[in-house]
Amino acid sequence: MCAAGLVIAFGYCAHGARARRLDLAEQTRLNDALDPGAVAGAQDWSHWRGAHRNGIVAEDSGWSAGSWPPKSSPWTVEVGCGATSPLVAGGRLYAMGWQDGRDTLFCFDAVSGEELWKQSYASPEYGRWAVGDQGFYKGPTSTPELDSATGLLFTLSTDGELSCWDTTRSGERQWHANLYDDFGVARRPNVDDTGQQRDYGYTTAPLVHGDWVIVEVGAEAGNLVAFDVRTGRRAWVSENEDAAGHTGGPVPIVVEGVPCLAILTLTQLVVTSLAEDAPGATIATYPWATAFANNIATPAVFENNVIVTSAYNQKAISRIRILPDRAEEVWRRPYPSKVCSPIIHDGHVYWAWRKMRCLDFATGEQRWAGGRFGDPGSCILTADERIVVWGHLGKLALVDTAKRSPDAYHELASVSRILDSRPWPHVVLHAGRIYCKNELGTIRMFVVGAVPQEPKEEGD
Numbered sequence: 001m002c003a004a005g006l007v008i009a010f011g012y013c014a015h016g017a018r019a020r021r022l023d024l025a026e027q028t029r030l031n032d033a034l035d036p037g038a039v040a041g042a043q044d045w046s047h048w049r050g051a052h053r054n055g056i057v058a059e060d061s062g063w064s065a066g067s068w069p070p071k072s073s074p075w076t077v078e079v080g081c082g083a084t085s086p087l088v089a090g091g092r093l094y095a096m097g098w099q100d101g102r103d104t105l106f107c108f109d110a111v112s113g114e115e116l117w118k119q120s121y122a123s124p125e126y127g128r129w130a131v132g133d134q135g136f137y138k139g140p141t142s143t144p145e146l147d148s149a150t151g152l153l154f155t156l157s158t159d160g161e162l163s164c165w166d167t168t169r170s171g172e173r174q175w176h177a178n179l180y181d182d183f184g185v186a187r188r189p190n191v192d193d194t195g196q197q198r199d200y201g202y203t204t205a206p207l208v209h210g211d212w213v214i215v216e217v218g219a220e221a222g223n224l225v226a227f228d229v230r231t232g233r234r235a236w237v238s239e240n241e242d243a244a245g246h247t248g249g250p251v252p253i254v255v256e257g258v259p260c261l262a263i264l265t266l267t268q269l270v271v272t273s274l275a276e277d278a279p280g281a282t283i284a285t286y287p288w289a290t291a292f293a294n295n296i297a298t299p300a301v302f303e304n305n306v307i308v309t310s311a312y313n314q315k316a317i318s319r320i321r322i323l324p325d326r327a328e329e330v331w332r333r334p335y336p337s338k339v340c341s342p343i344i345h346d347g348h349v350y351w352a353w354r355k356m357r358c359l360d361f362a363t364g365e366q367r368w369a370g371g372r373f374g375d376p377g378s379c380i381l382t383a384d385e386r387i388v389v390w391g392h393l394g395k396l397a398l399v400d401t402a403k404r405s406p407d408a409y410h411e412l413a414s415v416s417r418i419l420d421s422r423p424w425p426h427v428v429l430h431a432g433r434i435y436c437k438n439e440l441g442t443i444r445m446f447v448v449g450a451v452p453q454e455p456k457e458e459g460d
Helices: 024-034 179-183
Strands: 007-009 012-015 018-021 071-078 087-089 092-099 102-109 115-122 145-147 152-156 161-166 172-178 207-209 212-219 222-228 234-237 251-255 258-264 268-273 282-287 300-302 305-310 316-323 326-333 343-345 348-360 366-374 377-381 386-391 395-400 411-415 428-430 433-437 442-447
Touching (some): 102 161, 179 212, 222 258, 251 316
Antiparallel strands (some): 102 115
């Protein structure tokens, strides 16, 4: 097995970008060790959708402790407009927003809300080729990515400014590049004959894998580009050259022992190899173009299966099986999600768009639906088989999973109008605290359980 301190990911044991393939027994033990349901306590929320990028956390919801409806903390913080989600790690809350012609990255104490440092740079309100729906968003949308091994944090502005910040040195910027400038990226093309073109700038979170930070650039040079985390030098580009999609982030997937990423580009699902001997090679594709380029919900992964969903012309959710040389649809059902990224857990698929829904993962049949959550929304599945839901102009709710309520939607508790304006940013649960953020950049913290003392970063 891998020695302590090495990075373990996607079926490989890796030190930096070098990797060896794990055998089946090692993969089984690794999967058991990383199963969020098997781990007690909080894990750092350092990526888009949490520790494992799947919306599942290792701690419980606080329901059994009588913490619902949750109690609000005495503080809120303002970070500026944008749909980026917060990160929480090492006792720190990281958040990003736009105001007065600048993007700003903030670092707060995760408990007290005290501002510890901030860094900013000039940035437009929208990406340079932005078109459509500008009344619904402004500022950065791409959620930052924290590399816990190095303390480096990566941000991506709506105008393509990719920056590396050293969180151990009060956020000192280590390197930066502009994707539009460096790769000559043009406006996203029309994807259908409606003439209703959409381009929201850069929306997709970066992803760290070993010594690489991987970004969906959407250039003719390649859809995905890997940069060296420390220097920003280009490491490789993907074989696929699609324009960038509008989802929240790429998702790790292992296909017959090969580490890969699944991403919904502007026109299709693409699975790209991260193998050391062929990084960037296309493993499989599946067509999935959405009217108005509104492929918003991030795909969800379980084993070699990907759940993809969109409203608009698709109006569906589909399970796609990924094989080494092709992708095949297992089922398709008429229950779309426009915004909320699905969660796959214990043989079921969950998401909240307008209603909270639960499908059978094997067949796609609906088990139950209910509640009222509007267009914006995000979910977290907890270790005690509950789902935290954030949506509908500031509604925070707790819902039972199918294990606790197999035949009907069961909402345990909810609080409404926590924050004004649309809750585009993903909700965060970490160490007994829920962090809610809205599109205007207000963050409010709620206590829902035991809150253990968290380690401080070195030098504090």
